[in-house]
Amino acid sequence: MSETLSPTMRDCVDAVSSTFSSVFAQIDSWRIAIEGLAKDNDGAVAVREVDDLTESLVLASLSAERALTIGAGYVATPGFLADAGWHLAWWLGHANTFGVGSADPSVRRLEAEEDPVSENFRDYTTLEWWRVPASTGSRHITGPYVDYLCTDDYTLTLTVPARHHGAMIGMVGADLYVNDIERTLLPHVRAVGGPATVVNASGRVVVSTDPHRPTGSLLRTDALAIACGDTSLRLVLG
Numbered sequence: 001m002s003e004t005l006s007p008t009m010r011d012c013v014d015a016v017s018s019t020f021s022s023v024f025a026q027i028d029s030w031r032i033a034i035e036g037l038a039k040d041n042d043g044a045v046a047v048r049e050v051d052d053l054t055e056s057l058v059l060a061s062l063s064a065e066r067a068l069t070i071g072a073g074y075v076a077t078p079g080f081l082a083d084a085g086w087h088l089a090w091w092l093g094h095a096n097t098f099g100v101g102s103a104d105p106s107v108r109r110l111e112a113e114e115d116p117v118s119e120n121f122r123d124y125t126t127l128e129w130w131r132v133p134a135s136t137g138s139r140h141i142t143g144p145y146v147d148y149l150c151t152d153d154y155t156l157t158l159t160v161p162a163r164h165h166g167a168m169i170g171m172v173g174a175d176l177y178v179n180d181i182e183r184t185l186l187p188h189v190r191a192v193g194g195p196a197t198v199v200n201a202s203g204r205v206v207v208s209t210d211p212h213r214p215t216g217s218l219l220r221t222d223a224l225a226i227a228c229g230d231t232s233l234r235l236v237l238g
Contacts (some may be wrong), residue, residue: 008191009226009235015188016198017229019181023068023158023174024139030057031162031172034074038164047084050074054089055109061174062093062107068184070096071110071150071175074162075124080169086114088124090150095177098151110150122149129157130171137161137168141200141232144178144216154178154215156206178215182207194238199225201232 005013037053038045058072073090081087090110092098097105113120124130129142139160147155159173185207189196197208197219205213213219223238 005226006192008188008193009237012185012188012192012196013226013228013235015185016233016235017231019068019184020141020158020231020233021229023176024160026061026069027072027139027158027160027172027174030054030072030074031160033057034162034170034172035164038162038169043080043164043169044082045080046082047087047089050076050081050087051089055091058091058174059107062091067093067095068176068180069093069174070177070180072173073110074170074172075130076170077168078125084114086116086121086124088112088114092150095180096151096175098153112149124149129159129173133159133161133171134168143200144204144206147175150175151177156181178206182215189235192235192237197236198228199234199236206233 033053037049054074061067061069062072070093071090076087078086088110092108092110094105094107115121133140141156141158143156144154146153156176156178157173159171161168162170162172185198189198189207190209195210197210197213198206199219200206203219205215205217205219219236221236223236225234225236227234
């Protein structure tokens with residue numbers, strides 16, 4: 001199939017692949033560091049240790065002037081940390097306007113309810129960004145969806161499982177605004193010519209040149225679909 005792609009199709013596929021592969025490469029580097037912390041402590045990791053490490057890992061990406069990453073961090077497997085049953089070590093970037101009202105956003109810690117008896121508690125292990133990669137053991141792209149926990153906007157969440165001695169100890173991941181992805185990829189998608197749409201593994205629209213295919217809608221079609229590198233995204237033509 002790759003040999004029959006036009007130059008503009010190839011450019012589009014490569015743009016989608018490189019955009020998401022670069023984010024996953026960053027997440028993988030964070031995952032390796034988290035796994036290293038678990039290894040160095042023989043699996044006995046405390047909240048303060050994982051918080052300090054995670055903050056140091058994600059700060060540069062979240063502070064970059066034109067960063068695609070607008071949230072990032074580590075979410076612990078329930079019961080893994082020595083002094084917390086549930087825990088999110090997650091930071092929001094300066095481009096993330098969640099919860100700031102009219103104020104200028106800055107890099108800040110996500111304040112999440114971690115007490116399971118609280119009425120505001122959310123069991124994150126039931127959410128797709130946790131549930132699917134926990135089942136497959138592989139990286140996963142969730143969305144587009146409206147993330148009421150971290151962004152309150154259309155979002156893509158990229159997650160990768162972290163492990164210690166073969167057991168999953170949590171998820172490492174990053175949030176991206178769909179609007180930012182559209183601005184990055186739409187010129188490449190338009191250059192293909194004709195209707196062209198990037199969809200996720202479930203067939204939900206990420207970016208499209210067709211106004212009748214809004215972000216997040218489900219695309220049911222038998223049209224030609226081209227895999228975008230080793231991501232789960234596909235370019236649908238026609």
